[in-house]
Amino acid sequence: MSMWWWMKARRTHSVVLSGLAISLLLSLTIGSEEVELPSLVSGMQQAVLTMFVPIPLVAALMVSLESRLPGIEASSVRRVGGWDALLVSATVGFWFALAAVSGSGVVAASARNAAFLAGLMLLARPWVGEAAVMVPVAWTMVVVAFNRRPAPDPEPWTILPEPASAPHAALAAAVLFGIGISSVMFISKDKS
């Protein structure tokens, strides 16, 4: 029974679903486009929009995780960390499923980026609270500023502009997502 108050408190229906819908729509429509942005080294850099399309989703996940019933959740009777982790995994998992169904490399790359950025955000959350939602944005800015090579073959540390087939980017996304998810499960400090 207690799952219902959790779903309502997290606003899963309205917030997470709309965040996911917007991100998916963006990745399906404009995900493969490139934009030219001022960059540190080469003057201008072609940045693929797959880097940015997960932002609405990670923002929605943060809103959802921050909508809570502090009193009930503080009592250790109900453990919501597992459900939170499930919510995040299911959302990102749905994106991967869509990528598999559509067979599109662009959707797969943006799903991987969603996992990477969500992991990064959840990792920062125990320290900075809700402001962790800006960490994915900061990462995209750092990538555009410092990456010295254009999109099909960017510098390895950047992760986001890598094509879906890059094994190290997939690994990095999996590891960060894993750490992020475990921090949701085990660190339930209410910091805001």
Add this chain to the structure above:
Amino acid sequence: MKFKTRLRSSFAVKSSPFLLGLVLFYYLGDAGPPPQNYGHAPTVVSFPLFYLCAFAYAAASALAAWESGSIRKFGVWHWAPQRSRYRIAAESLMPVVLVSWSMLVLPVSLALVETSTLPTLASLGPLFEAMVLCVAHAVIGFAVGLYLPRSVSAPVLAVTTWIVIAFTISLDPPWLRQISGLCFEYLMFGEALTFSALWPPILLAGGVALAVAVLWMKNRFVAIPVALAILLTGVVVSYNEVKDRGYFPPMATGVTELSCAQSPGGTEVCMPKVTASALPRVARTSQSVLADLRSAGVERSPRLITDSLADGRYLRPSTDRVWRIPLTRAAAQNGERFQIVIAAVGFTCARPDPVLRRAVLEWVAGVTHTEREWQQAKARVEQERSSADAAATSMVQGVHRKTKAQQAKWFEESVHASCRRDG
């Protein structure tokens, strides 16, 4: 809340180490003063702004959205009817505006110090424009943050403001970049943006900002029509101003101090003060060229020989009386004599008959003792032609390996790109 307390607790100030750090790294990378700026203040000021202004607007709108999201979250906006909403907004936007301003002022000051350039009023125009736009974007961000949770509005505004404004550099029609608030990248020597380059972006973003701010009035019946009128005026007037523009914003040229030398024949020779170290030599050379011509029976008596460096990108043709020559560039390679000779010939059209042109130049080179320079100039043209041929051949070989659709795309893009720099 006291000002200091407000600053310390503000999210904007807490994120400033990251933002200013990124600005600093940009500055140390590409966004430092461009090479060959000759200490021209408009160039030195505008170059870092191009890299950083979209970024500062993004920071302003995102941080403002975060502030107003917090205000909404803690009920200040709706539960404090006795306090002026404008006062609340102004107080919470103060740190946001200060942080975004420092993202602009820091790199500009560094560039001015590094090149030991004194800023002029004209050179600071783009900086003031960008600072006003920071305020406008902060107000817009604040308004968005009142309606959306801050975890959504802040990251989404940061990314969209940044991408949309920075992206206008590669969009056609070109007026988009003239109205978006993206700072113009590269002013050449002698150029400075005029006021008409600066106000359309301010009117557009400022109009939107003012319109949303009017909506905070408690009297909705007045607020909505007034806001609509302001919004519409801003959009229409700014669009009308920029809609016919090319890639370059309106700019003044010759914005620099000249040093001039009067020579006995009544000809004045002028070069920009900052590059005038060669002026005495150039003045002597022009006198000697005119004397050589006179003894060959050719009379040329210009009133003024001036450096076309100060004309920026819009080179103006020479006339009988006023010769515009790239004196600084030529003097740097000790090539001013031949440049003055070419100006003295004074062809009256852009593309003279090739045979006559060569014959005329060969004769005049003999008269003025510049045969060596004339041979070098011919060799250079030959060299450029053959290396352009080689580059084109290898480029086309690469293109032939692409698919049919890619080749067609390359063709259209190249046709466009080959004239893009002409403005």
